[in-house]
Amino acid sequence: MTGPSIRSSAHPPIRPFIEVSGLTREYAAERAWLERRVTFRAVNDVSLTIGRGETLGLVGESGSGKTTLGRCIIRLIEPTEGTIHMDGTDVRALESATLRQFRRRMQIVFQDATGALNPRMRVGQAVKEPIEVHRLARGADADARVATLFQEVGLDPSYRDRYPHELSGGQRQRVVIARALSVEPEFIVLDEPVSALDVSVQAQVLNLLGDLKRKRGLTYLFIAHDLAVVRHIADHVAVMYLGRIVETAPAATLYGDPRHPYTRALLSAVPVADPKPGRARIVLAGDPPSPLKPPPGCPFHQRCFHPKKNSRCATERPELRVLDGAHRVACHFADEWP
C-alpha cells in the first residue's frame, strides 16, 4: 500500500492532476405552486486537489454532498459554479462531443452495482460496448480484451454470457469495475464501492482496487461514509459536512491528529482491533441540520462538543485554513484542543 505522499498536494511543484476549485452545486427545493423558489447547495464552494497516482478519501455522512461532488467532478451532474481541471484540461469547458471522448479518461464505480448494470444486457456485452464505442478494439479483439479484463478483476471469462441477476453482489461489482477499466481511464471516482457488499467480500474488492491502482497507476477519489474503509487505501483524506470540506490532511495526519470536532467524532466511531481502556466514544447529539436552512456561523456548532466552543461559532463561519502544510481545518479552535 502506498503510504502518505511525500509531495504535498496542497502546494505541488507542478499543477496537480485533478484540481477542483470553488465547486458548487445548487438544487431547487420542492415547492408548492406560487411559492418562492428556494435553492440549497448540496456542494458548497469545495476546492480540492489530487496528485497523479494518489487516492483522496472523501468521507462524510449521508446527505453531506460527497456523492454529488464526485459526480460533478466527472460531469455526470453539471456543477452550478466552480472549475474542474484534469491533467490541465478544463473539464467544464468541454462540449458534448469532446466530453464524450474525454469520458474515457475519467470513470466511476457505483455503490449499487445491481442498479449500475443494465438488467437486459449480458455482462460481457456491458464491458465490450464501451470498448467498441471508443474504437479501442472490435470483434474478436474486443472479446479478447473483455476476457483479459474479467481475469484482471478476478472473474472467470465464462461469466461473460450471464445476466447481472445471475451473479452475486461481489461479482456484479467486479463487472462494474471491469467496465470502468475497459476504456483505460486514468482517474476513477469510487462512490462507496464496497458499502453494499458483505464484509467478507468488502476486503476482497478493496484489495482488488488497491492492486489495480498500483498496476495501472490510477488516481482515485474514494468516497466512503466512514473513515475505516479509506484508512488503508487513501493517501489524503477530506471530511465533508453539509456540502463543505471541514478538514483535509494526509492520511497519517488526519488519523493521528484530527483537529475538527466532526472528524474526531467520526474517528471515535471507527472500530479498532485492540481497544484500549479509556478510549472515549464521542456520540453526537441530533442529526445534521437541513441544507435548506444551514445554521448561521459554523455549520457544525449545534452538535459541537469542543470545550472552547463559544458565541463566535454561532455567528462566524470558520474558513478552511492551513494548519500545517497540507493539513487544513475549518474550525476556529482547531489548535486549542485540551
Added chain:
Amino acid sequence: MIADLVGSRSVRRALGAAGIVATLAFSAPWLSPYDPNEHLDAVELRIAGPSWHHPLGTDLFSRDVLSRVLYGTRVSLTVAALSVLVSVTLGTAVGMAAWLAGGAVDTVLMRLVDGALAIPRILLLLVIAALWNHINLAALVAILGLTSWFGTSRVVRAEVLSARAREYVAAARSLGLSRVRIATQHVLPNIAGPILVAASLGVGQIILVEAGLSFLGLGLAPPTASLGAMIQEGQSFVYQAPWVVVAPGVVIVLTVLVFSALGESLREALDPRSGGRPA
C-alpha cells in the same frame, strides 16, 4: 424477460386463445364453406336460418354468414394489428424523442398529446373518415394508427423518465455513449414490457373502434366483409334474422376479451410487485 412471460400460466393461456382466434381468422380461405361475397340463391336462401349447410344461416343477400364472419374477423384482425403497429411505433418514437430532445420540445410534444387525448377518438375518426372518399385497407390502417398513438407515447415517456433515473443510464453516460445509443440499447429494452402491454390492449380497442366505424358506414367499402359492417347490414331485420347480427357480435366480444386478457396477463407477469419472478 421472454422466459418470464412464457413462464406465467395466464400469459400462456391468453396467448393460446389469441393464437386460436388468429389461426381461425387467417385460415378463412380454407375454412369457409362458401365465397363470403357470393349471392347463393336470392330466393331460397334470403335470410335463411341456421341449417346443416349454413351453420350460422345466411343474410339478406343470401350470403353465408359463417364464411362472412371468418373473413370479417380476418379483416378486423389485420386492420387492428397493422394499426397497432403504426400507433405503437409512432407512440414509442414520439415518447423517446420527447425525452431525447428534452426541455421545450418535450413540453410542447406532451401538451399536444394531452390536447389530442382530450378529443373523443370516435369524433376525430368520424371527421377524417367522412372527408375521405374511398376507404381501402391502407387508408383505414393509417386513420386508426395515426389517431391512437397518443396514449402510447405518454406511457413510453413515463417509462423512459423512470428508466433514465436508473443508475445504469448514468453509467452509460459516464462511459461516453451517445444519447441515441443509450436510448436504443439501454432504455428501450427495459421498457419493452409496458409497450407490449399497450400493444396487446390496443388490438382489442382498435377492433372495437373499427367495428364502430363500419357500423356507422364509414369503414371499408362494401361488399368487403367486416364484423361491424355485418352488424350494420343485419340491424334492420334483427327480429326476423337475429343470427346475422349475433354471430359477428359474439366474435367481436370474444376477440376483444382475448386480447384484453392477454394485455392484462402480460402486465401482471411484468409487474415485479405482483409476486411473480422479477421480470
